[in-house]
Amino acid sequence: MKTITRSEEETIKVAEDLARRLDKGYLVLLSGELGAGKTRFVQGLAKGLGISDAVTSPTFTIVNEYRGRLPLFHIDLYRLERFPEEDIDLDEMLEKGVAAVEWWGKDRSFFEQYKPRVIVSIRVVSESEREIDIAWEDSSEK
Ligand SMILES: Nc1ncnc2c1ncn2[C@@H]1O[C@H](COP(=O)(O)OP(=O)(O)OP(=O)(O)O)[C@@H](O)[C@H]1O
Ligand SMILES: [Mg+2]
Structure with missing residues (x-):
């Protein structure tokens, strides 16, 4: 799913909505310049x-x-x-909650084994606009 945000507040809102769908064991992988x-x-x-x-x-x-x-x-x-x-x-973190990783592309293969995961790719469109691509990759048994 791709969305365009026009301010940092809009980006925060998109993430806030995504967070409500997260469960224990989810890895959120973030990329972007x-x-x-x-x-x-x-x-x-x-x-x-x-x-x-x-x-x-x-x-x-x-x-x-952080505790929530x-x-x-x-x-x-x-x-x-x-x-x-x-x-x-x-593994221990994912047993307890959710992990979010910035610059995950530095060790792409390490994260390959981890599911479920949400891949968030952010592209700078202009000074205040961002294109956010969100891909959910659930484990096969889910
Ligand atoms: N639509 C938008 N969404 C998010 N941030 C925006 C947007 N428009 C402008 N910005 C600005 O872009 C900057 C984003 O900073 P942030 O620290 O989140 O980037 P980052 O990807 O974590 O960078 P780094 O790789 O250095 O960690 C902030 O200064 C923010 O105000
Ligand atoms: Mg950062």
């Missing part, structure tokens, strides 16, 4: 999960954890080469 709106989208996910804490990018930590209807784990691979399996346990 620098400043595309990946972190804004994660802020919307947090809002939709009933998280009131301010969501900032996990720049100096590998993962930020489901816990949200926010990971950003921008400064990394690949998913740091030796430091964080994605």
Whole structure:
């Protein structure tokens, strides 16, 4: 599904609606150039999960954890080469809640085994417009 948003608030709203359909075990994978709106989208996910804490990018930590209807784990691979399996346990996070990963394309093959997942690709159309492509990939047994 593709949608165009015309402000960061609209992007947050799209993510908030998506978050209401998420369940424990879902991985949300975000791509898009620098400043595309990946972190804004994660802020919307947090809002939709009933998280009131301010969501900032996990720049100096590998993962930020927020408590809501489901816990949200926010990971950003921008400064990394690949998913740091030796430091964080994605399976454990997905047993507890939802994980959102910015710059997942840096370790595309690592995420291949994970389902269900939602792939969110954000394209910059103009200064304030973004095209957001959302693809749900559910596990076969669902
Ligand atoms: N329609 C829109 N949706 C989302 N953000 C928008 C939109 N229009 C303008 N913006 C602006 O784009 C920027 C998006 O920043 P954000 O930190 O979310 O990007 P990012 O993709 O996480 O970047 P990075 O790769 O650096 O982590 C913000 O400054 C926001 O105000
Ligand atoms: Mg970001």
